[in-house]
Amino acid sequence: MTPGLRDVKRAAVARRLARIAFEQVREQGLGRVTVEGIVAEAEVSRRTFSNYYPCKEAAVAAVVVHSVEAGLAAWDPPESAGVLELARSLVEHQVKSGVLRQLAEVAALATEYPQLVPFVRAAQWQMWSAVGDKVLEAVPEPDDEDVEAVRLVVGALFGIVTSGLNAAGIGDGDATRTLRASVQRGLVRLEQGLGSEG
Secondary structure: OOOOHHHHHHHHHHHHHHHHHHHHHHHHOHHHOOHHHHHHHHOOOHHHHHHHOOOHHHHHHHHHHHHHHHHHHHOOOOOOOOHHHHHHHHHHHHHHOOHHHHHHHHHHHHHHOHHHHHHHHHHHHHHHHHHHHHHHHHOOOOOHHHHHHHHHHHHHHHHHHHHHHHOOOOOHHHHHHHHHHHHHHHHHHHHHOOOOOO
């Protein structure tokens, strides 16, 4: 179902508010950013902001959800591919579109400002739920085994990426490479069968 003009405009406002909140916090620090400053830059009312986000922290975390949604919408899955091949293709697409970099940047902010952590965790879960739905959509005529395989693969990827993002010492420049390598190793292990190595 194609979204109507009103839905498209609402989504654009939500993305703009999240992007502005994220950029302001990255540049000024969480304590110096206010909802008033975000809405002033976005040229919307405080009430409009409240229609989308309960607080500035939620808006900052939402930037990753919007980034993932854009990446998922632009992803062209390979035809007649299995779940692991679809996951591998999607990961590569998300790397190229900058989603992993965006995740690393938001995770770095959450490390610096712990009050962002619950909002970032909620955004990460929402993101992985959308990824699972998108991979499942790409499976031709999915059955119960396909659904289970998608849950397994997406759950494993969620664990790999979130633990990698939470690891101390991952800098923004290295995070994408590190996460990509971890995800690829995880996909290989899933392909080989967990536990079959001994």
